[in-house]
Amino acid sequence: MNDDTIGLSRRKMLVGLGAVGVASAGAGLGTTAYFNDTETFDNNELTAGSLDLFVHVDYSEDQGSYAQYSTQPGTYVDGNVVGIEGQQIEGEPLSIQVTDLKPGDSGEGEFCFSIVDNPAYMWMCGELTANAENGMNEPESEDDETPGGDLADAMEVTVSYCTDDGEGGNVVGDTIVSGSLAEVMLALQAGVPLSGDGDADASLAGRPAFEGVTEPFTDGEPNVAEQCVCFTWEVPTSVENEIQTDSVTFDFEFYAVQSRHNDGTHNPCVDETVVTAYDNSWKGQTLANPTDGNVYTSVSFGQSQTVLSFTFDDDADGVDFLDTADYSSTNLPVAVDADADGTHDWQVIWQPNAGFPDAPFGYTENTGGSYGPAQSLPAGFAASKVGDTIVFGIPNSEIGSTFRLLGYGSTGGEGPIAKVNDDPAVGPDFYDSTNAVEFSD
Template sequence: MNDDKIGLSRRKMLVGLGAVGVASAGAGLGTTAYFNDTETFANNELTAGSLDLFVHVDYSEDQGNYAQYSTEPGTYVDGNVVGIEGQGSTGDPLSIRVSDLKPGDSGEGEFCFSIVDNPAYMWMCGELTANAENGQSEPEMDDDDTGGDPGDGTGELADAIQVTVSYCTDDGDGGNDIGDEIVSGSLRDVMLALRAGVPLSSDGDANAPLADRPTFAGVTEAFTDGEPNVDEQCVCFTWEVPTSVENEIQTDSVMFDFEFYAVQARHNDGAHNPCVDETVVTAYDNDWKGQTLGNPTEGNVYTSVSFGQNQTVLSFAFADDGDGVDFLDTADYSSTNLPVAVDADDDGTHDWQLIWQPNAGFPDAPFGYQPNNGGSYGAAEPLPAGFSAVKVGNTIVFGIPNSDINSTFRLLGYGSTGGEGPIAEVNVDPSLGPDFYNSANAIEFSD
């Protein structure tokens, strides 16, 4: 309703009372009572809605004549516990364990989504929680000289397993049509990307914009006539230990988690990342040279930090304005780069830089590492042992072992396109310019 239909404005109410007063005085009744009338709108009620995510799981693995495994039809996860349609919940989380892993073994899975009652934005998250050496057998020692400390996280299995995560849809014959790739690489790289959070789009477009991307539709119930009532777009993943892998993985083990988040679409643009602990948003600067740029573009960089069990993850998501010019695209900006200076112990001085620069010829191209050697940075070096980096779409992600960074630290980012493009300066006061040595103007993060 609007106000004109349910009541009087203050001006109209005063006029009405004046008219009643004149009528009463003319009648000469001597009463001080006003004529009155009351209309009641009864039993008003406000009821909060709900949003409940069901993840339907179809998973199988192939270990030759050693073992074959698949989830039961109707398997789903709700409230972080597994259930079977028609049988209810088991009360336990869904945990898939693979033993006696050998080169040539593989597995594949499909995740489909029922978001009950409300449409939502979806995110996929995860974490590599263990990558253990577990000692070394005699054949492994011939191929692996890392020492075999059972608890040092230097196992080779996370690097050996190859993983691909893609959008997929039901092909109508019990299989899937595989669509755009979301992320692929070693298990270590894929889990690093998921620790930073990967936004999902219901149209299966891996290049969909971050803000206001297509949402996943809401449904009234997770199952209809015993069949999952799901959004058309699902997520499929495959893993494989290539036959080229040799004895270096013997006795190694890995553990990792997948997570899916559904966040209500109403009053939300989908840009908030539920996978990370803290985010700072910085707008691109197209005026930093004090002149009109020949190739400007608008956008934001989302700098996020995730404090994991074994590593701290820094991620930089560049969200462009959709004009066809992309900050990280070397076809648009051949010199585009992102150096990140880190004061790992929060003592006021940056200790090292992590750099993404695709055309620089770094040893770990496109990534490099530069320690602060008493006030100067030398040539870029390979990433130190235990460090990792990956680029997924328009997001650059760095993983740092917790042993190399404190729970409170500072960072400064200076994304630059060179030439006629913008910059994206991540610090407390961008007007001061970047200082890659003194961290006084860097942004502080704390677990």
């Protein structure tokens, strides 16, 4: 071993490094050229893509000898205004008005989509903006003892996937949502995701998108995605005088959201969404039937009602949180602090095997720190299950523009729970809303 060392103080090290630098610089003075080559990329340009949604509309109605109506061939909506192919855009929203409605009247519409330049996830949204009584004449008063309009509950509506049959008609596929007009519009206010392959059971995340096209028309004909949406309505002949003078107004909306770098879960129909993963380890319990997924809790503030929706998006293992064949005791109680004062005021509940008066939905109030048996939903409240989504409609008079919410989806101990609260580590408190999620319009 050589014990000789080379010692450099910091000053000596700096001097040494400086000497190396001088030598290097001196060596460069005598060099006349290096081998070199240059490649230049000129006029570089990045251009943003585009996404432009055209909705092609074919609508007709049948009021017997009183009236028939159809939209003009080539009618479409772009930028929220109506146009006719080959004509100048009229510049007004598409508005269909039906007067002198009677039992037996019906209508149907087809909506097809040109998504120009980019494939996209599609959503269908809507809102029931009025359901008016408009006074009561003598025949109506004999059949109708309840305040408020009855037409939205009397009209039967079905929204389905459909495709062109090649002969000017449609092949109707899976039903997307059906029921009374009030029930269908409740679901649409919560937002209904559409599947590009027409599968009503497609999962929310990563469902098939709608293909894009280069132009909305080809040789004067709509250039559309294969899947369209068909809408039918009817006032059944069983309806009697209770709808006299009543009227309803409602809106439909379609959203296209690019599918690139997107999983399709963003809901453009609602004001706010909270995502919560299923919990398979709550309190360290061993589960007989665990499964993974997320619950999407959304709030939509409407003109007359606030809609709370809970979409359960399961993984692909074949076990579904809301399926009573997988979990016989699955349920979803939702505690609401309607005025955000720190105490939950009432619960709305979905529990399919509980035998509630409005099965599978119930309602119960917090009466000084306790909840009694579930009752029917109060007047003006509404509830529905659409696929894997539970929807509650609350009259704006019964809930503030700021409120708190606690959801506690449970599978009765067989599988996971789905807590919707601010602190996932804290268990459910159906009385104190301190750990509930706050929403504000």
